[in-house]
Amino acid sequence: MTDLPAGYRALDAKALANYLAELKPVALRLGGSPQSWSIEEVGDGNLNLVFKVHGPAGGVIVKQALPYVRLVGEAWPLPLSRAHYEHMALSGQRRLTGALVPEIYHYDERLALIVMELLEPHxxxxxxxxxxxxxxxxxxxxxxxxxxxxxxxxxxxxxxxxxxxxxxxxxxxxxxxxxxxxxxxxxxxxxxxxxxxxxxxxxxxxxxxxxxxxxxxxxxxxxxxxxxxxxxxxxxxxxxxxxxxxxxxxxxxxxxxxxxxxxxxxxxxxxxxxxxxxxxxxxxxxxxxxxxxxxxxxxxxxxxxxxxxxxxxxxxxxxxxxxxxxxxxxxxxxxxxxxxxxxxxxxxxxxxxxxxxxxxxxxxxxxxxxxxxxxxxxxxxxxxxxxxxxxxxxxxxxxxxxxxxxxxxxxxxxxxxxxxxxxxxxxx
Missing domain, CATH: 3.90.1200.10 (Aminoglycoside phosphotransferase (APH), C-terminal lobe)
Structure with a gap:
């Protein structure tokens, strides 16, 4: 597996709730307390963790890169920097096309994690x-x-x-x-x-x-x-x-x-x-x-x-x-x-x-x-x-x-x- 940056860890539902609670704009968007949030890992792609988070006031999507190809496993390492390029591309696409891409609420390069607009009922x-x-x-x-x-x-x-x-x-x-x-x-x-x-x-x-x-x-x-x-x-x-x-x-x-x-x-x-x-x-x-x-x-x-x-x-x-x-x-x-x-x-x-x-x-x-x-x-x-x-x-x-x-x-x-x-x- 590739060397992990200091502080990186793959989040589970409990750790993610604690993390989001510290992001005040995101916590306000969700509403209520972390105990009232529902968090479901819904990633069905080949590479990443994807969490759907619902709170009393609203929801977000959280996408976190894993240090390997999820479809194959740890035998195929992959750099976490791909989250950096995804964030850069999403930001540029949002600037050029507006609502044709999701809005980004938070980006954490250390955790290779993006918090963005929840698309429902899409x-x-x-x-x-x-x-x-x-x-x-x-x-x-x-x-x-x-x-x-x-x-x-x-x-x-x-x-x-x-x-x-x-x-x-x-x-x-x-x-x-x-x-x-x-x-x-x-x-x-x-x-x-x-x-x-x-x-x-x-x-x-x-x-x-x-x-x-x-x-x-x-x-x-x-x-x-x-x-x-x-x-x-x-x-x-x-x-x-x-x-x-x-x-x-x-x-x-x-x-x-x-x-x-x-x-x-x-x-x-x-x-x-x-x-x-x-x-x-x-x-x-x-x-x-x-x-x-x-x-x-x-x-x-x-x-x-x-x-x-x-x-x-x-x-x-x-x-x-x-x-x-x-x-x-x-x-x-x-x-x-x-x-x-x-x-x-x-x-x-x-x-x-x-x-x-x-x-x-x-x-x-x-x-x-x-x-x-x-x-x-x-x-x-x-x-x-x-x-x-x-x-x-x-x-x-x-x-x-x-x-x-x-x-x-x-x-x-x-x-x-x-x-x-x-x-x-x-x-x-």
Whole structure:
């Protein structure tokens, strides 16, 4: 295990109550005495302790980093400094997007602990989508989050000195980036101890992916971009498990993987999870076709997320470009304005191509790597689950290797509909 800083200890419910009682603003928010508070550990993620605290007057969420990967245990140590980067990212996202992220009430670097707004009656989006819940505002709100956070932390909005300072501020989050580099861009394409998949049904797919030279070149190019392209501040793990929402309100949570990286990684992560959810519906519906209308909502939202993001990002570029990239005095007069408008469109096309590739990488890792999605994991029939997963893998492989065949969201939607009707062969 990593060396622990002086004073660090993992809190249990009793210790947490005593700790919060000393934080007067938090204690006032909860109301009553510590004896009247209910504290429940609700963390179901891979890394941290998460406590839900209720008092007579209100509630809070307390998140504390553990010095290891919770999913694996003490055999996989992990630095507590990830709480520092999460706090820094949450603070920046809150400044840029307001109530699209939870409000922070207290941060304790020594305990690697954040006290923040309790989101109720919000639920994790992934669980809502498994239940077939429609979220009519999500596309608009997540595209706003993406546009605001990515544009305002890029060279389009920032001067070079400020941007380089941000790169430096996040440069120490290497352990979390290493998890991404291995679990997303490397392990699914080789024999790795922590890999897992639905066996024996998907054994042939895992073997083919490990031997697929074209796929290995494509994922390696994406990994290189992830390693070297510090375009903007990323959430770093933006999926439907990192969103809590109701039909009326969306909040993005858990940015502990935050770093300065390629914009398409965040956008692709969101879109990948919508495609995974789309293919998982066959395993959750009461009968064939029972969720056809929900499938359509997923695909419509998939398209709306990118289109909303692109429109908002371009609007910010046109009205709030104060950074050192594309200086305005190089594009004066009608010809200059037209040339810059054309370059903006070319920029968005490159960003879309990155997004397609990163989405494919996220889809593959959720089936052949360590950490899976409950969208698929909760399908009890192993053959049904494997068929859904094989469809995800087959589309993802094509998106990554033949990304030029997917110039628009609509082209991916058409392919998703096609593969959703395909009966894949299974091993075993």
């Amino acid at each position: 639920i994790i989006m992934r669980r809502g989508m498994i239940a077939g819940t429609v979220y009519p505002k999500f596309a608009d709100e997540i595209s706003t989050f993406l546009a605001e956070t990515l544009f305002h932390t890029s060279d389009l909005a920032l001067t070079a000195d400020v941007k380089k300072a941000m790169i430096g501020a996040f440069s120490g989050n290497t352990a979390l980036c290493k998890i991404t580099e291995d679990l997303i861009f490397t392990d699914p394409y080789r024999i790795a101890k922590l890999n897992r998949w639905t066996r024996p049904q998907l054994d042939p797919y895992a073997e083919r992916f490990r031997g697929d030279g074209d796929l290995k070149v494509a994922i390696s190019r994406l990994k290189l971009k992830f390693l070297s392209s510090a375009e903007a501040m990323l959430h770093g793990d933006l999926h439907t498990g990192s969103v809590m929402l109701t039909a009326e309100d969306t909040r993005v949570i858990d940015p502990e993987f935050a770093f300065m990286g390629p914009m398409g990684f965040d956008i692709g992560a969101v879109l990948a999870n919508f495609l995974i959810s789309f293919f998982s519906q066959a395993g959750h519906e009461e009968g064939p076709g029972a969720r056809d209308s929900y499938r359509e909502w997923i695909l419509e939202t998939f398209t709306s997320i990118w289109e909303g993001f692109a429109a908002k990002f371009l609007a910010l570029w046109e009205t709030q470009a104060k950074g050192d990239a594309y200086p305005s005095d190089l594009f004066q007069g009608p010809l200059g304005v037209a040339r810059l408008a054309g370059e903006r469109q070319a920029y968005m096309q490159r960003l879309w191509a990155d997004t397609v590739g990163f989405a494919a990488a996220k889809m593959i890792r959720r089936i052949l790597g360590l950490a899976h999605n409950i969208d698929l994991e909760w399908i009890k029939d192993a053959d049904m689950r494997a068929r859904c997963e094989a469809r995800v893998l087959t589309l993802a492989r094509d998106m990554m290797v033949n990304s030029g065949d997917y110039p628009t969201p609509q082209s991916i939607v058409a392919a998703a509909r096609h593969f959703d009707q395909w009966q894949p062969p299974l091993g075993g």
